[in-house]
Amino acid sequence: MLTPEYLFHVTEGAEKITSDMHKNIMDMIIERIMVRIGRGEDYLLTATDRWQIQVLQESGYLLEDIQKEIANKTKKQERELKSAFEETGIKAIERDDAIYRAVGLSPTPLLQSPALLRILERDYNATCGEWRNLTRTTADEAQKLFLKEVDTAYHMASSGAVSYAQAVRNAVDRMIKQGVKVSYPSGREMSIESATMMTVRTGISQCAGAIALKRMEELEWDTILVSAHVGARIGDGEANSLPRQAKTRGSRTSEHQQATEQWPVCVA
Secondary structure (H helix, E strand, O other), rough: OOHHHHHOOOOOOHHHHHHHHHHHHHHHHHHHHHHHHHHOOHOOOOOOHHHHHHHHHHHHHHHHHHHHHHHHHHHHHHHHHHHHHHHHHHHHHHHHHHHHOOOOOOOOOHHHHHHHHHHHHHHHHHHHHHHHHHHHHHHHHHHHHHHHHHHHHHHHOOOOOOOOOHHHHHHHEEEEEEEOOOOOOOOEEHHHHHHHHHHHHHHHHHHHHHHOOOOHHHHHEEEEEEEOOEEEEEEHHHHHHHHHHOOOOEEOOOOOHHHHHHOOOOOO
């Protein structure tokens, strides 16, 4: 079982790598903006067709640079996630194994259990895949952001709405404030740091739960004592877990559900 404190801190390494990547991408975009519109007013106000061609060229160079940065950080992220998942697997069953040994059972060490290692590998690969998906979105969004800000600065300066210098400052200020977002099919947007935290924390939590259940299966252990905790959900039907706190007894196979309902209360 993983504690809330452990889950809170376990994503810090992955978040740091993502934050560094985000900063580097932002620096690349701002640099490309300055290359494109930072050479003076005469350079900015070239013929429209020529301007558009040059912007698209810069956009392509930017995308290549961002993809290289993402590839570099992906390698680091995969190493970080591998370490986090291995530690999670060990932490997740430490307490459970102590209980099993106390009643005379002999749980196999995590790294010697093929079944548990397969779970670790499966969930690690799934989490890495999720991170790669969101970083692909990031590259596309960064390129769109560059095109949008350069286009806005061009039209504001060329129309005389603001000075050339102010158009440049506004573009950079908007970039810094907005940052690069991860876009989901639902239309929801999230910072890449928050998306990484959610992805890694979800993957690790699911992995820990699957390992606990597989360990029960290995040792032919069926019953689960549900502990009480602060912040239990209150709702209708299955969504209401408050009445079951420290009372309800679970069963992995459901074979002993009714029998265990009458067992003494045990709060973990």
